[in-house]
């Protein structure tokens with residue numbers, strides 16, 4: 001399905017829920033292992049610069065590949081860009 005505003009692919013709601021649930025699970029697992037789960041400022045800023053300039057960025061807030069709000073996703077050390085950009 002495409003976004004009516006920009007024509008880019010738009011993930012389905014079930015994919016977004018699945019992505020969010022997987023992210024929370026991975027975060028909880030990492031926290032339980034005592035790993036750092038919050039990206040430092042340099043890493044966060046790097047990721048945001050990539051997302052803002054990315055073809056798949058929708059309205060400067062959402063990734064149209066995975067459906068995540070990338071400003072939130074970029075805060076987690078456990079997350080990766082679905083296109084391998086960061």
Ligand code: SF4
Pocket residue numbers: 050051052054055056057058062063064065066070080081082083084085086
């Ligand atoms: S997470 Fe990756 S694909 Fe999605 S908007 Fe950011 S850089 Fe682009």
